[in-house]
Amino acid sequence: VPHLQIKNLRAKIEDKEIIKGLNLEIKGGEVHAIMGPNGTGKSTLASTLMGHPKYEVTDGEVILNGEDVLEMAVDERARAGLFLAMQYPSEISGVTNTDFLRSAINARRGEGNEISLMKFIRELDKKMGALEMDEAFAHRYLNEGFSGGEKKRNEILQMMMLEPAICILDEIDSGLDIDALKVVANGVNAMRSADRGFLIITHYQRLLNYVKPDFVHVMMQGRIVKSGGPELAERLEAEGYDWIKEELGIVD
Ligand code: ADP
Ligand code: MG
Ligand code: MG
Numbered sequence: 001v002p003h004l005q006i007k008n009l010r011a012k013i014e015d016k017e018i019i020k021g022l023n024l025e026i027k028g029g030e031v032h033a034i035m036g037p038n039g040t041g042k043s044t045l046a047s048t049l050m051g052h053p054k055y056e057v058t059d060g061e062v063i064l065n066g067e068d069v070l071e072m073a074v075d076e077r078a079r080a081g082l083f084l085a086m087q088y089p090s091e092i093s094g095v096t097n098t099d100f101l102r103s104a105i106n107a108r109r110g111e112g113n114e115i116s117l118m119k120f121i122r123e124l125d126k127k128m129g130a131l132e133m134d135e136a137f138a139h140r141y142l143n144e145g146f147s148g149g150e151k152k153r154n155e156i157l158q159m160m161m162l163e164p165a166i167c168i169l170d171e172i173d174s175g176l177d178i179d180a181l182k183v184v185a186n187g188v189n190a191m192r193s194a195d196r197g198f199l200i201i202t203h204y205q206r207l208l209n210y211v212k213p214d215f216v217h218v219m220m221q222g223r224i225v226k227s228g229g230p231e232l233a234e235r236l237e238a239e240g241y242d243w244i245k246e247e248l249g250i251v252d
Contacts, residue, residue, distance in 0.1 A: 001028035002065060002081060002165035002197055009060035011048045018044045020222035021060070026166060026197040033200045033208055035233060036219035037241055042201045043087050045219070046170045050084045051077050064166065079108055081165025085155035085172050087201075092142040097154065098124065100142045101161050108162055127160040130190065132183050148175030156187045167191065168199045173207040185210030205237035218244055221252065 004026040011019040018041045026032055036042055048055040049062060051074040062069040064080055072080060092100065101124065106114045115123075124138060131153050143151050152172055159167055169188070173181055188198070188211050200211060208216070208230060216232040217224045220241070225248055226232070235243075245252070 001194060003027050003063075004069075004166050004197060005061070005063040006049075007061040007063070009045075009048070009062060010058045011044065011055045012058055013044065013055050017058070018055075018222055019048060022219075022223045024199075024217065024224060026199055028165070028197050029192075029194040030215065031192065031198040031200060031211065031213045032215045032217060033202060033213040033233060034217045034219050034224070035202060035205075035236055038203075040219050041222045042219055043170055046084050046086075046168050046199075046201060049077075049168060050074065050082060075107060078104070078162075078164075079110065083159055083162055083164030083167050085152075085159055085167070085169045087170040087174070089143050089151045089155055091144045091146075093144055095142050096139050097142055097157075098138045101158060104158065105161055123161060127157055130160070131157055131187055133157065149177065149180045152176055152184060153180065156184050160187060160191060163191075163196075165195065166197050166199070168201070170201045171203065172200070173202055173204060181207065182210060205233045208233045220244070220250060225250070 006022060006024040009019050009022045010017060022045065024032070034042055044055060048057060049069070051072065057070055064082065067080065069077060069080070069082070102115070102120055105120070109115060128135065128138065133153055137150070137154065143154060146154060152175060155172065172184060176184060185207065200207070200213065202208065213230055213233070216228055216230060218226040218232070218236070226244055
């Protein structure tokens with residue numbers, strides 16, 4: 001059962017501190033949601049956990065199953081089971097979706113344990129079907145010319161194919177109409193298991209109607225300032241963030 005511990009994490013970009021002492025613990029079977037105003041460091045947290053070279057960790061610890069994540073290279077983090085569905089997935093020309101997925105899966109499985117082509121195709125078919133994705137997507141270049149919603153579905157397809165231990169979803173709901181949102185939510189729910197933990201970053205409670213979180217956290221100014229259950233997301237939707245700022249004496 002995976003166990004991710006983030007302890008007093010501090011990270012900066014271009015000498016500006018963005019993550020300012022963040023604590024969070026995610027175990028297998030749990031779905032955590034992080035909500036917070038724009039610019040508060042949510043995507044920075046996600047990128048920092050994945051080891052994006054732009055972000056420099058200045059203090060704190062990130063531990064996955066007892067192993068120091070901060071010591072791992074980006075590909076080692078993926079192999080250890082960390083996965084990020086990005087807010088703004090990049091387009092890669094010349095690499096088809098299928099090529100990308102197959103090499104990502106094999107990188108995760110390791111040398112000598114590569115997935116067979118037959119099994120890969122079977123799995124891909126099944127999962128694209130579940131996400132109601134057109135077969136043509138398999139052969140198109142990664143995210144090139146995909147609409148916002150298609151990119152988000154494609155991120156979830158990657159997650160379903162890679163079967164990560166810790167799934168970080170950064171605004172997977174943005175740009176989705178209600179039908180696409182339900183398809184994506186069904187994909188996430190199908191992946192929920194005791195062997196997997198989720199960190200769902202979102203601005204809107206809407207997604208959380210379909211993917212019920214166990215914990216909801218509010219992130220402001222680079223740290224988690226309040227935690228609760230699903231009712232916290234409902235209150236944020238209804239009342240915004242001002243009451244939390246008042247309660248905690250946060251000035252921005
Ligand atoms: P959120 O996801 O909560 O909206 P971000 O993590 O995207 O917030 O951004 C947090 C802060 O970090 C913002 O002030 C943003 O301007 C800054 N920031 C994020 N990425 C970069 C970058 N690549 N270069 C400079 N500043 C950045
Ligand atoms: Mg944002
Ligand atoms: Mg963001």
